[in-house]
Amino acid sequence: MSDIGYFTWDLATEHGDAPCLRDDHLDLTYRQFADRVDAFAAQLSEQGVGKGDVVAVMLPNRVELLVVLMAAWRLGAAATPVNPTFTAVEAEYQIADAGAVLVVNEGPDAPTAGRPSIAVDEMAASQPSGPTPGLRPAGSDVALLIYTSGSTGRPKGVMLTHDNLQFMSSSLAEHLSLTTDDHCLLVLPLFHVNAxxxxxxxxxLAGGQLSVTGRFSPARFFDDVARLRPTYFSAVPTIYALLASQPEEIVTDTSSLRFAVCGAAPISKELLDRAEQRFGLVIVEGYGLTEGTCASACNPPAGVRKLGSVGPALPGQTIAIMDDSGALLPPGAVGEVVVRGANVMHGYLGRPEETDRTIVDGWLHTGDVGRLDEDGYLTLVDRIKDMIIRGGENIYPKEIENALATHDGVLEAAVVGAPHDVYGEVPVAYVVTYPDSPVTEDQLTEHLRDRLTKVKLPVAIHIVDALPRNPVGKIDKPGLRSRHRPQPAATRG
Structure with missing residues (x-):
C-alpha cells in the first residue's frame, strides 16, 4: 500500500492555515488541529499509552473526538469509539472487550470499566515543552476497533488497519471527486466508520474541510447548510425522509450542496426522487459494511446513476454474486453479495473462527442477497441475516432476545423487524412467559431500559402462548415478520 496520507501532522505541513475542522465551540485550521493532536498525544503518553494500546473514546460528535483518534494514532495506538448513548452495561462490555487502557469521556459519571479516564474538558489543548511524542504507524497496524453486533448478540470488534482506512478514504475521494474546495457537513455519529x-x-485527505453539526434536526440542518455552505453530506434514509417531509413553505437555501450520499439502509426510489426534487440535489446511494471499511459500491455523483441500485464497485474493489456452493454467478443471477479488495477488514478481534467464516479465500461474505447487472451495478434483493436497520442503525434481534431472557418470567422470545414509515424498520418482540407468570409488557419494557440503548427497545412486546415454528422446529421468523406486512385487499369473486 502507498504511504498513509491522512495523518494531521503531515497535512498541516501541506495545508497549514487552511480551514480544517469546526463544531459549535471550536474552529481549527490544519495547523491548529495538528497542534491539538500533538498536545493530547503528549497527555496520553504521560498516562502510559503507547504503540499497540487501545484508547476508548465515548463522546458525542465534537472536534475533540477526532483529536482523540488522531492522537492515539500519533502514538501508534488504536482507537475504539463508543456510542455515547450506550448504557453502562453496553459501554463497559466494549471497553473491556477492546482491551482499552484508557477512556476519554464526558466526566466522572461515564462508564470506564475500571480503566483510567480523561474527561473531555481536561484534554490538553497546548503542547508542553519538550519533544513531540510520536511515531509513524505502519499501514498494517490496527487503527480502529469498530464494534458491530453479531448474530449471537455479542458485539464484535472489527479490526481496521491504516491500510484499510487509507484505501477507503482515497477511494472515496476519487469516486466523489473531492478537492480542497469541498466541505462536508457531518450529521452521522462518529462511532460508525461511515462518518x-x-x-x-x-x-x-483532499485538503477540504469538515463541519461537525450538533444533534440532528431539520431546522438545525437547514440553518447549518445556509450558514456554513457545505458542498456535501452523508446521511441515512430516515434523515432524508425527515427533510423531505418538511412543509413546502419552509424556504431552504441548499445551493452550496454539490451532492449528498445515502447509505446504511435501503432507500426507496420514491423517497430518493422526492428528496432530489425538493432540494435540487444529486443523492448517490451507496452500500457497504463495517467489515469492508465502510463502502463497497456507490452510484457516481457525475455519471450514470441507476435509481434502485447501490451503484458499481468503488475503485479497487470487486463485487461478485456467489451461490451456496461458492461458485460465482453471472449478471442477473441472485445470490450472496461478496466483496474483495484492500478494504476487507483485518478480522474480528479475538474471534478467529468468526473471521474465517466471514472471509473465505479473500472474499468478504456480506450475508446480503443481491444481483449485478451487465454494467456491474448492484441491486440488493434481501438480507440473509435477521438484522433490523432502524434509521440507519443496525440492530440484531438476538441481542434484544438475550436481554429479554434475563427476566425471570421470560421463557422464550423472538424479535423481528416491522416496517415503519420514518425509520424503515423497528423491532417488535414476541414473548412466551413461564406458566402463571404475572409479568406484563410494561414490566418487560422497563426491564430492557437499563440493558439496551433506546434505539434497540422494541416498539411493542406481545405476550403470546407459543411462538410459531417451522417443520424443523426453529422459530418461524418469516411468519412473524409477515404479520407486519400490509395485507393485499380482498378481491370480490
Whole structure:
C-alpha cells in the first residue's frame, strides 16, 4: 500500500492555515488541529499509552473526538469509539472487550470499566515543552476497533488497519471527486466508520474541510447548510425522509450542496426522487459494511446513476454474486453479495473462527442477497441475516432476545423487524412467559431500559402462548415478520 496520507501532522505541513475542522465551540485550521493532536498525544503518553494500546473514546460528535483518534494514532495506538448513548452495561462490555487502557469521556459519571479516564474538558489543548511524542504507524497496524453486533448478540470488534482506512478514504475521494474546495457537513455519529471515512478522512485527505453539526434536526440542518455552505453530506434514509417531509413553505437555501450520499439502509426510489426534487440535489446511494471499511459500491455523483441500485464497485474493489456452493454467478443471477479488495477488514478481534467464516479465500461474505447487472451495478434483493436497520442503525434481534431472557418470567422470545414509515424498520418482540407468570409488557419494557440503548427497545412486546415454528422446529421468523406486512385487499369473486 502507498504511504498513509491522512495523518494531521503531515497535512498541516501541506495545508497549514487552511480551514480544517469546526463544531459549535471550536474552529481549527490544519495547523491548529495538528497542534491539538500533538498536545493530547503528549497527555496520553504521560498516562502510559503507547504503540499497540487501545484508547476508548465515548463522546458525542465534537472536534475533540477526532483529536482523540488522531492522537492515539500519533502514538501508534488504536482507537475504539463508543456510542455515547450506550448504557453502562453496553459501554463497559466494549471497553473491556477492546482491551482499552484508557477512556476519554464526558466526566466522572461515564462508564470506564475500571480503566483510567480523561474527561473531555481536561484534554490538553497546548503542547508542553519538550519533544513531540510520536511515531509513524505502519499501514498494517490496527487503527480502529469498530464494534458491530453479531448474530449471537455479542458485539464484535472489527479490526481496521491504516491500510484499510487509507484505501477507503482515497477511494472515496476519487469516486466523489473531492478537492480542497469541498466541505462536508457531518450529521452521522462518529462511532460508525461511515462518518469517519466519508465525512472526516476523505475530505481532509483532499485538503477540504469538515463541519461537525450538533444533534440532528431539520431546522438545525437547514440553518447549518445556509450558514456554513457545505458542498456535501452523508446521511441515512430516515434523515432524508425527515427533510423531505418538511412543509413546502419552509424556504431552504441548499445551493452550496454539490451532492449528498445515502447509505446504511435501503432507500426507496420514491423517497430518493422526492428528496432530489425538493432540494435540487444529486443523492448517490451507496452500500457497504463495517467489515469492508465502510463502502463497497456507490452510484457516481457525475455519471450514470441507476435509481434502485447501490451503484458499481468503488475503485479497487470487486463485487461478485456467489451461490451456496461458492461458485460465482453471472449478471442477473441472485445470490450472496461478496466483496474483495484492500478494504476487507483485518478480522474480528479475538474471534478467529468468526473471521474465517466471514472471509473465505479473500472474499468478504456480506450475508446480503443481491444481483449485478451487465454494467456491474448492484441491486440488493434481501438480507440473509435477521438484522433490523432502524434509521440507519443496525440492530440484531438476538441481542434484544438475550436481554429479554434475563427476566425471570421470560421463557422464550423472538424479535423481528416491522416496517415503519420514518425509520424503515423497528423491532417488535414476541414473548412466551413461564406458566402463571404475572409479568406484563410494561414490566418487560422497563426491564430492557437499563440493558439496551433506546434505539434497540422494541416498539411493542406481545405476550403470546407459543411462538410459531417451522417443520424443523426453529422459530418461524418469516411468519412473524409477515404479520407486519400490509395485507393485499380482498378481491370480490
Amino acid at each position: 469517519i471515512c466519508v465525512s472526516f478522512l476523505a475530505p481532509t
